[in-house]
Amino acid sequence: MSGSFPMNGGNGIYSYTKNSEFQREALNTIKEMIDMAIAEKLDVKHLTSTSRSIHLADLGCSVGPNTFIAMQNVIAAAEKKYYAKSLSSEKLEFQVFFNDHISNDFNTLFAALPWLSKVPEKLLDKNSPTWNKGKIHYTGASGEVMKAYAAQFESDMENFLEARAKEVVVGGVMVLAIQSLLDDVDQSKTPSGLMFKFVEAGLMDMVNAVSQ
Ligand SMILES: C[S@@+](CC[C@H](N)C(=O)[O-])C[C@H]1O[C@@H](n2cnc3c(N)ncnc32)[C@H](O)[C@@H]1O
Known part of the structure; x- marks a missing residue:
């Protein structure tokens, strides 16, 4: 058969996400076998001298959430073996590669990951x-909206920096190029503020035209 037939994407009632309990049960059934295989076969000795990074690949990961459970099971078993051997107290690093057909709904897969930034x-x-009715941004919005965006930024930035802190080697350097605003500058008068106002006006026109 030619072509690929990935699982149904999205989160709807017929999606794979909502109809994959059977496969999840299969995962639970084989968990013990995977734990045993890792305990017996995974070579963790060389990890201390070279790198403490383990790469995992889920070939046929689909849209989740099963792949997260599967990868978490493997990570837990590998960590258990590594720390049981008392080879080092340093943390292991895991890189997980999600693989599937090119038409698989990777957006749904990655949207389920918890660290991603989002609209407050x-x-x-x-x-x-x-409630930011009729707006797509905090430009020209109330103080409450600005505060909600600021709180979301703080939390996203903290997650981002925590993740990078684990990746950067001792003595390494990270350059952050990011837009900022002086305290006494009105965001709506800046080039990006104006851009948001124009895009917002265009989108509102389209919404109003459709709803008339
Ligand atoms: C039944 S689903 C299982 C998904 C997931 N592993 C789970 O346990 O829920 C099988 C997955 O394998 C993928 N698949 C099948 N053939 C593949 C191929 N040749 N390359 C990559 N993915 C493939 C399908 O697209 C589908 O997402």
Whole structure:
């Protein structure tokens, strides 16, 4: 048969995400066998002298969430073996490679990962003073909205820096090129603020045209 037929993407009622309990059971069934294979066969001795990085690949990962459980099981078993041998107290590093057909819904897979930045949730609450109706950004929005974005930025940035701190070698350097704003400058008067205002106006026109 030619062509590829990946699992149904998204989160709908017919999606793989919502219809993969059977495969999840299979994962639970083989967990013990994987634990045993790692305990017996995985060579962790060389990790101390060269690198403490282990690469995992899930060939046929689909859209999740099963792949996260599968990879977490492998990570836990590898860590158990490594620390049981008392080879080093240094943390192991794991890099997980998700592989599937090119038409697999990787967006749903990666959207399920917890560390990704997002629109502040409060903006989506219609009953909250942070409900950002008719806007796509904090440009020209209320102080409450600005605070919600600032809090989200703080949390995203902390996650980002924590992750990078684990990756950068001792003595290494990281350069961060990022937009910023002086305290006394009105965001809506800056080039990016104007750009958001124009895009917002265009999008609102389109929404209004469709809803008329
Ligand atoms: C039944 S799903 C299992 C998904 C996941 N491993 C789980 O346990 O939930 C099988 C997956 O294998 C993928 N697959 C099949 N043939 C493949 C190939 N040649 N290369 C990459 N992925 C493939 C399919 O697209 C599908 O996502």
